[in-house]
Amino acid sequence: MQRVTITLDDELMQELDSLIETRGDQNRSEAIRDLVRAGLKEATRNAKGDEPCIGVLSYVYDHAARDLARRLTNSFHHHHDLTIASLHVHLDTENCLEVGILKGSMNEVQHFSDHITAERSVRHGSVQIIPLQGSED
Missing domain, CATH: 1.10.1220 (Arc Repressor Mutant)
Structure with a gap:
């Protein structure tokens, strides 16, 4: 141990x-x-290869954390091909909730979600992966 x-x-x-x-x-x-x-x-x-999926990424973060909002926004812009929609909610004076709807392969969605939720001052991050079995892009 x-x-x-x-x-x-x-x-x-x-x-x-x-x-x-x-x-x-x-x-x-x-x-x-x-x-x-x-x-x-x-x-x-959650890591199931190249099968297509929809991902619902939700996370709470400290909006005052240094450069965090800019880094998050830049990450979404750099992965614009995965992002279908996003929602931003001001929870209180310190915390914001964001929900991103993502579409891509399970690997891509999981990797991007892991990147976002691993950012310092991001709290309570999670992704729900919904397989798109038998669908075409």
């Missing part, structure tokens, strides 16, 4: 502790291992 050191902001740590209490996990390490396993399983399940 390997030891890994991570830094979590206070709010995320409170959420993790609350989850641990609710689920009855024995400690933080076991809870984090379970979450990593679930995340790896989800990532593996």
Whole structure:
């Protein structure tokens, strides 16, 4: 077993502790291992090659984070061929929700979604992949 050191902001740590209490996990390490396993399983399940799909990418981000809004916008512009539509919602004075509807191969949609949700100060990002079986582009 390997030891890994991570830094979590206070709010995320409170959420993790609350989850641990609710689920009855024995400690933080076991809870984090379970979450990593679930995340790896989800990532593996979603990556299905070149089959066409629709992706619904949703994420919340801190609009005041340095250059984040510009980087996100540039990413969508550089992948304009994947983007069908997008929605931007101001949740409060600090947070924005964006939803992007994407169309492309499962690999392309998953890769782009991973890139967006991995940006620093992007929170709660997820993508729902909907296969387009038997359809033509």
